[in-house]
Amino acid sequence: MLRTLVHEGNAPSAVPPAPASLRPTPTHDVRFGGMSHDSVRQARIRPDDWSDGAIVLGWRDGMAGGLRVDRHDALILQVRLGETEGRSPHREVVEGGQPPMVLRAGEAILHDLRQTCIVRTPKRTLLIGLDNRRLKRVAEDLGILDADPLDELVPAYGAVLADPALHNLAVSVGETLARQDRWADVIRRPLTRAVAAHLLGTYTSLQPAPETVRGGLAPWQLRRAQDHIRSDLARPIHLQTVSESCGLSVSHFARAFRQSTGIAPHSWLTRERIAQAKTMMRKGDRTLADIALACGFADQSHFTRAFAKDEGTTPGRWRRRVEPDSRHASRDRGPVESVVGGGG
Structure with a gap:
């Protein structure tokens, strides 16, 4: 189940204690500092809060404070959903090794939890956390098996993203916070997956593996065959071994490999x-x-x-x-x- 922490006013939601086996996990402080007139509270994201690889936090009534994250292998997308009613556009200072920036309604910024960062959390702010496991699952579904998504997103960290599509996805995620029933989890799961897919498809150079060619190898079979061949280029190729790793006969494998790549295994x-x-x-x-x-x-x-x-x-x-x-x-x-x- 996707875990959700919703902060309203000065009453942060309770976070269940982490199992003892998880408490030794290295912690990482990501401070979300409020303006001087805001009350300050503390929240903590524990390992079991990421049970499905994602977490959503909403600041709706001015809540701000410190956030303690019990893991490094994740990112947080901070999205400004709108301006505070009755006030001029709020200027949000983003710090932590980055020059001062302005984050206005409709804009977002991506935080790498492997790096210490300090941000402000005004009203109508949404935070979507995605761990590397969730990001890798999205990439693997497109046949991208060798990449580290957190590393691939390095150029996007700390930059203000004026991305209407990303903002619309975040708005949809945020609207699920008003629901406390199990349907909210069912709705939220594909939405956070869509956020992950949008980030990887827009802000990295990752390319999905080619779709399966009719009569060719499945993406996993092609990847396995190529990895097997590359593993030791100095040795002779044994099609029997490679084809068996793909669950095919030698003749079927040779035909399917040529169909997928345009050349025979030996030529490849x-x-x-x-x-x-x-x-x-x-x-x-x-x-x-x-x-x-x-x-x-x-x-x-x-x-x-x-x-x-x-x-x-x-x-x-x-x-x-x-x-x-x-x-x-x-x-x-x-x-x-x-x-x-x-x-x-």
Whole structure:
């Protein structure tokens, strides 16, 4: 169940004590400081309050104060839903390593709980907390398996976000706070998920995995096969092992892999080996013969033929073009390059 803390006036809602097994979790202080005329209260978010990976807090009647968060692997989205009635637009100062900013109605700011931050919480402010587990689940549903969402969102932390779509989602989340029945939890769960998806889709460079091609591999199968092949490029590929990891026969796997990628598994392996060889050649600290063996080619001659077929030039020429001062440049000129037209 999504946990919700609603602060109204000077009566913060009670937070149930955390189980003893969770209390040693490192705590992180995120202070939400009120204006001088506001009363100050304390609230604490414990690990069990994040049981479903999200938490919502609403400041509606001027409540402000300190918030203690018992975890680091999360973020908090602070959204200003509206101005205080009868008052001029409120200027909210946001501090904590960031220059002073103004947060007006309709704007939001993203706080990284891995960093200490200080913000003000005027009336009509909504806080939506999302832990990294919830963010990863959203990313994984789109086939993004290797990313750390909190790291991917680093460029957005501390910036004022004038994002109407994000604001509308936050308003919808906030409207569920008026309900105290179980329906509110059912409604709130997809809304907080939508907030997570919007943040990742708008403020990161993450790209969903391609949709399953008809007759091709499922996203998880393609990812598993590629990871298996990449795990040790120096060794020969055994389609039997790779296909079994995907639950398919060798013939079915080979057809589906080609359908999904446009090339056969062996050709894809060769491209990965060449990509690794390029990385090693840029470092300039190993000979082409060493690189060929490290990347799974039978010898330098085999490497040269495969590289030239894919790149249209020899490894030695490519290396001299990108690393003209490589101490191996002269050694790379050898009879082996005559295979595709000389060492140049």
